[in-house]
Amino acid sequence: DTAVSQTPKYLVTQMGNDKSIKCEQNLGHDTMYWYKQDSKKFLKIMFSYNNKELIINETVPNRFSPKSPDKAHLNLHINSLELGDSAVYFCASSQSGREQFFGPGTRLTVL
Amino acid sequence: QKEVEQDPGPLSVPEGAIVSLNCTYSNSAFQYFMWYRQYSRKGPELLMYTYSSGNKEDGRFTAQVDKSSKYISLFIRDSQPSDSATYLCAMSAPGSARQLTFGSGTQLTVLP
Numbered sequence: 263d264t265a266v267s268q269t270p271k272y273l274v275t276q277m278g279n280d281k282s283i284k285c286e287q288n289l290g291h292d293t294m295y296w297y298k299q300d301s302k303k304f305l306k307i308m309f310s311y312n313n314k315e316l317i318i319n320e321t322v323p324n325r326f327s328p329k330s331p332d333k334a335h336l337n338l339h340i341n342s343l344e345l346g347d348s349a350v351y352f353c354a355s356s357q358s359g360r361e362q363f364f365g366p367g368t369r370l371t372v373l
Numbered sequence: 374q375k376e377v378e379q380d381p382g383p384l385s386v387p388e389g390a391i392v393s394l395n396c397t398y399s400n401s402a403f404q405y406f407m408w409y410r411q412y413s414r415k416g417p418e419l420l421m422y423t424y425s426s427g428n429k430e431d432g433r434f435t436a437q438v439d440k441s442s443k444y445i446s447l448f449i450r451d452s453q454p455s456d457s458a459t460y461l462c463a464m465s466a467p468g469s470a471r472q473l474t475f476g477s478g479t480q481l482t483v484l485p
Contacts, residue, residue, distance in 0.1 A: 266416075295472070302477065303411075303459055303461075303477065303478045304475065304477050304478070305417070305461065305463075305473075305475040306475070307472045307473065307474075310472060318472050352416055352417070359465070359468065360405075360422075361407070361419055361422050362407075362419070362473060363419060364409075364416040364417045364418070364419075365416050366415060366416045367414075367415070367416050369414075
C-alpha cells in the first residue's frame with residue numbers, strides 16, 4: 263500500500279514540450295510539496311499546498327504550475343521544457359507541516 | 374554560505390563500525406530536525422525526527438541536536454552493508470508549511 267505515489271517514474275521528452283507529473287497520497291495528510299533534486303543530490307523545495315491552497319512558491323520559473331484538485335493530489339505541469347529542467351522531482355506530504363514523507367520520484371530527462 | 378552545511382563524503386567504513394554524520398546550520402529559527410536515508414534511485418526515507426535540542430535513539434540510530442552550537446549528528450552503531458546510502462539532514466522552522474531545508478547529503482558505503 264504505497265503512501266505517496268508519483269506517475270510517471272521516468273519521463274524522457276524533447277525541449278519545448280509540455281509535460282505533467284502526478285502525485286497522490288493516501289496518508290490523509292493536509293499538506294503536499296514538490297521538490298527538485300539536481301544531479302548533485304541537492305533537494306530544494308518548489309511548491310507547497312495546504313488544504314488545496316498554495317502556501318509556498320519558491321523562485322521557480324512560471325513555466326512550472328502546480329495544481330491541487332483535492333487534498334490527496336498535487337500535480338505539476340511544466341511548459342516549454344528546457345535542458346536545465348532535467349532532474350528528479352519528488353512529491354512529499356505531511357500533516358500540518360510535521361514529518362514529511364516522500365514519493366519515489368520522477369526522473370525527468372529533457373533532450 | 375548555505376543555510377545547512379553537510380560534508381558530502383564519500384564516506385567508507387567497514388561493517389560493524391560506528392558512523393557519525395553531521396550537519397551545521399546558520400538559521401537559529403530551525404526547531405525541527407530530521408535525517409533522511411536515500412538509496413540510489415529511490416525517494417528519501419525518514420529515519421529520525423527530533424524537536425529542539427537533545428538526543429533520540431531508535432535501534433542502531435541515534436540523533437543528537439545541539440542548538441547552542443547549531444550542530445546536529447546522526448550516529449549509526451554496528452553499521453551494515455544495507456546502511457550504504459546517501460544520508461540527508463533536513464530542518465525547518467515553526468510555521469504552517471514548515472518547509473524543509475536540506476543539507477547536500479553524505480554518501481555512505483559500508484564495506485562487508
